[in-house]
Amino acid sequence: xxxxxxNPRHKITKRGQNVTFRCDPISEHNRLYWYRQTLGQGPExxxxxxNEAQLEKSRLLSDRFSAERPKGSFSTLEIQxxxxxxxxxxxxxxxxxxxxxxxxxxxxxxxxLTVL
Amino acid sequence: SQQGEEDxxxxxxxxxxxxxxxxxxxTSINNLQWYRQNSGRGLVHLILIRSNEREKHSGxxxxxxxxxxxxxxxxxxASRAADTAxxxxxxxxxxxxxxxxxLTFGQGTILTVHP
Numbered sequence: 001x002x003x004x005x006x007n008p009r010h011k012i013t014k015r016g017q018n019v020t021f022r023c024d025p026i027s028e029h030n031r032l033y034w035y036r037q038t039l040g041q042g043p044e045x046x047x048x049x050x051n052e053a054q055l056e057k058s059r060l061l062s063d064r065f066s067a068e069r070p071k072g073s074f075s076t077l078e079i080q081x082x083x084x085x086x087x088x089x090x091x092x093x094x095x096x097x098x099x100x101x102x103x104x105x106x107x108x109x110x111x112x113l114t115v116l
Numbered sequence: 117s118q119q120g121e122e123d124x125x126x127x128x129x130x131x132x133x134x135x136x137x138x139x140x141x142x143t144s145i146n147n148l149q150w151y152r153q154n155s156g157r158g159l160v161h162l163i164l165i166r167s168n169e170r171e172k173h174s175g176x177x178x179x180x181x182x183x184x185x186x187x188x189x190x191x192x193x194a195s196r197a198a199d200t201a202x203x204x205x206x207x208x209x210x211x212x213x214x215x216x217x218x219l220t221f222g223q224g225t226i227l228t229v230h231p
Contacts, residue, residue, distance in 0.1 A: 004158075031217060042204050042221030043159070056218065091158060095217060103208050103217040104149070107159040 002026060004108035006092050012114045013082055020078045021111045025094030032075050033105060034067060035091040036060065043091055049075060050097060082115045089113075122205055122222045130230050135192040137225040139205030140185075146210045148181055149219065150190050153202045162190075162203075197231045 005024045013019050025032050030051050035043035046065070048056040051072035061067075064082075069075040079086055089112050093105040122139050129135055139148070147166045151159040165172045165181045165188065172179045178191040192199055206219040 006158075033218060035221075040223070042206075042223050043219075045218040045220070048218055093159075097217075103147070103210075103219075104161055104164060105217070105219060106161065107151075109158040 004092055004094055004106050006090075006108040006111050008111060009109060010112050010114075012116065014116050015082060015084060017082055018078065018080045019082060019113060020076055021090055021092075021113075023075045023077070023092030023108060025074070025092070026106055029094035029096050029106070030072065031095045031097050032069055033093045033095075034075070034077055035093065037089040037091055037110070038087075046077075046090075079113075082113075084115045087113055087115045122203070122225045124225060125223070126226045126228070128228045128230065129195055131195060131197055133195055133229075135195050135199070135227055135229070137190045137203050137205075137227070139188045139190070139222055141188075141205075141207050141220075141222075142186065143207075143209055145183075145207045147208050148179075148188050149206045149208065150177075150179060150188075151204045151206060151221075153204065153224070155201075159204065192227075195227075195229045197229050200227060200229045202226050 007022045032049040034046040037043040045058050046061050047067050049069040052069050064080045067077045089110045091110045092108045095105045147164055149164045150162045153159045163174045163177050163179050165179050176193045181188045202224045204221050204224045206221045
């Protein structure tokens, strides 16, 4: 399977705990995006990487959130001291920067986070 | 704030009927894309229309774009039960070449196709 993969698919945690999600993009894609989707809403942009550089962050990404993409391959999104409001689906997408006009993004299946 | 807003929020039809969903947006765009999401899953890219295009077809899908009204519509013809899903429009705006390709999504239309 050469699509975008995300792990874990589901995560249940208690308020105050830290969680980390992983995204493996399509191998030849150098752009990687994280989005958050709450129930009944469309996805909202969180952050963007081109290769290993984090080039854009949304104001939604509070200090408790950090994302990395070491070596420009997989990416991790960590949430520290989780709050119930962090409960959402976290989606990862990838694309290739040569496609500046089209920017078709390919999405992973998402990680559903539930904070109790 | 949401760039794209879809209507209706929910649509229920019988198999074989056509389904039309509309999307409005607020700023100038480079392209507009439609995605499908089955319950609790990731998004699947359906079709992309550039800002200089007015209509595009892909199989049973027809997308129109009216940049003067900042609106788009997605038509699914001869719907099937398997088309039941949420449909989102997403806009890409590379203003001044500084955008890195983030998509701005609407709230989506929930389509239910009854067999």
